[in-house]
Structure formats: structure tokens, C-alpha cells
Amino acid sequence: MPHAVEVTGLRKVYGEKRAVDGLDLHVAHGEVVAILGPNGAGKTTTVEILEGFRSRDGGDVRVLGQDPQDGDRAWRSRLGIVLQSNNDLAEATVAELVRHFARFFPDPRDPDEVIASVGLQDKVRTRARQLSGGQRRRLDVALGIVGRPELLFLDEPTTGFDPQARRSFWDLVEQLAADGTTILLTTHYLEEAERLAGRVVVVRDGQVVAEGAPADLGGRTARQALVRWTQDGQTREVRTDTPTTTVVELTGVLGGEVPGLQVLRPTLEDVYLSLIDGAES
Ligand SMILES: Nc1ncnc2c1ncn2[C@@H]1O[C@H](COP(=O)(O)OP(=O)(O)OP(=O)(O)O)[C@@H](O)[C@H]1O
Incomplete structure (x- = not known):
């Protein structure tokens, strides 16, 4: 079976800046991969190209067998994307939003179960704008998983979470992975990568500089x-x-x-x- 994500020689240029500069990335079905890298390394640009939200200047990209530039609605419905909080919908309640998003997908998860899984069961009638930053981010995650995605993109998912919320989020991601969801996440938290990812990919200046299981990255066990x-x-x-x-x-x-x-x-x-x-x- 082809990989869930296949990226070869990806390039993206902004003016003089080579934001992504010959990046290779392969993610097998069912794998959890974390992309690590400093601010400006090109992580978000890469992920947004894979999601079909940004064009590229070079390289080959296949996501679930499809070039994201030609991705249609059926392809998109197989992806889970955790967008940054959408303020246009801030007047709607948690329950309304999760139910509304569920309708876009052919085989959604049960909205109430999804709300409980992100720990917002006490907030179902709360408007999105009245949630705290961390609760808002959990709502974003709920909206990203309600469609039962085959491939889930999580871009810095736990930024702003308190330690307890982060741990319950990790449990949720582990559950999704155990159900067979392929997950590509970016994070600045090394502990998060170590806990969740089978493989970490370190990106620097738009290129992959190292990859491997967290335990042996850079020959760590051999050091x-x-x-x-x-x-x-x-x-x-x-x-x-x-x-x-x-x-x-x-x-x-x-x-x-x-x-x-x-x-x-x-x-x-x-x-x-x-x-x-x-x-x-
Ligand atoms: N729309 C844009 N126009 C011009 N330059 C951009 C644009 N988006 C990103 N860049 C530049 O491309 C480079 C990579 O940015 P990107 O957001 O992909 O990095 P990142 O690894 O996600 O960083 P962070 O960890 O801060 O989120 C940076 O130098 C950034 O300034």
C-alpha cells in the first residue's frame, strides 16, 4: 500500500526566502509522526501544502494518493485538520459547532462522544467566544476529529493547554492512533513528541536534518x-x-x-x- 503521505523534494519560496528547500517526508498508514523544528523552519508551510491550503514551487506531494493541489471534496473529507480558532463562528455553542461540522462528513463520529473525549462535556451550551484559550483549542481538536479522519493533521495542538488538559489530550491522540488514524503533528514540546510519535522528523531551514524513533534520534542510544x-x-x-x-x-x-x-x-x-x-x- 502506498504511504499516507509521500513528499519528495518539496520547495516553497516567499520572495528571497526558501521556506521549504527540498524536503522529503514519508508517513505510513497508521503511523504517528511528529515534525520538530525551530520557529520559521518551514513546518506550518509544509503542513499547509499537504492540506491543500498552500501552493508549492517544486517537488512531488501525494496525500492519501492524491496531489493536494487537485484535492476534491471526497478527498478532503478523509482528512482531519485542526485549524486555528475560527472567530467567525464564535457565537455558536460547542454542541452546535461540533454537530454542524459532523454534517460535512459521510461517516462522522458521534458529536456528544467527541465533545466528551476532549473534555468539554460541561461546556456544550457555552458559546465558543466564552471559552478559555485552552478550551477553545480543545474545541478545534473536536472539530478536526468529528469527521473520523483517516489522516489527522495537528499543528501545535496543545499550545495554551494546562498540564492536565495536555495529558488528557495525549490520551485522546493515543486512542485515535490505536483506532488506526494516521497522525502528523507539529509541536515545540519534546515531551509531547516523545510520548506520542513513533517517529520524529527534525526540520531546519526547510530541510529534514534528522529522523528516527524518539529513543534513537541522532544515535541517542549509542551516545x-x-x-x-x-x-x-x-x-x-x-x-x-x-x-x-x-x-x-x-x-x-x-x-x-x-x-x-x-x-x-x-x-x-x-x-x-x-x-x-x-x-x-
Ligand atoms: N505567507 C508568507 N509570506 C512570506 N513569508 C512567509 C509566509 N509564511 C511563512 N513565511 C516564512 O517562511 C518561513 C517558514 O515559516 P513557517 O510558518 O512554515 O515556519 P514554522 O516552522 O511553522 O514556524 P513556527 O514554529 O514559528 O510555527 C519563515 O521564515 C516565515 O517567515
């Missing part, structure tokens, strides 16, 4: 560990490929428990920051 401990009242540390051996040796030298022992590996954030070091912003 040296840092072993740190306290000895003679001082913090000591050593970088090593064999931390277990180091700890065993220390145990022997110190005659038992190693005070203040820590074995540290680079976090996804450490790896990410080293990959984008020196990027334009």
Missing part, C-alpha cells in the same frame, strides 16, 4: 552515558560507553553503595538542540 557520583565530598563524573562496568568498578572501589550515583543519557531535548544549533530563527 555515551554520563556516570556521576560523590566521592570525598566532591561530585565526580565520567563519560563512558560501558556505564554498567563503571558502576560495578565504583562499587568495588567504594566498598558498596555509591553515594549520589546517577547514570545519565542525552535527553531528546539535548539531541534536538544539538541538531538545530545555529539554525536561523
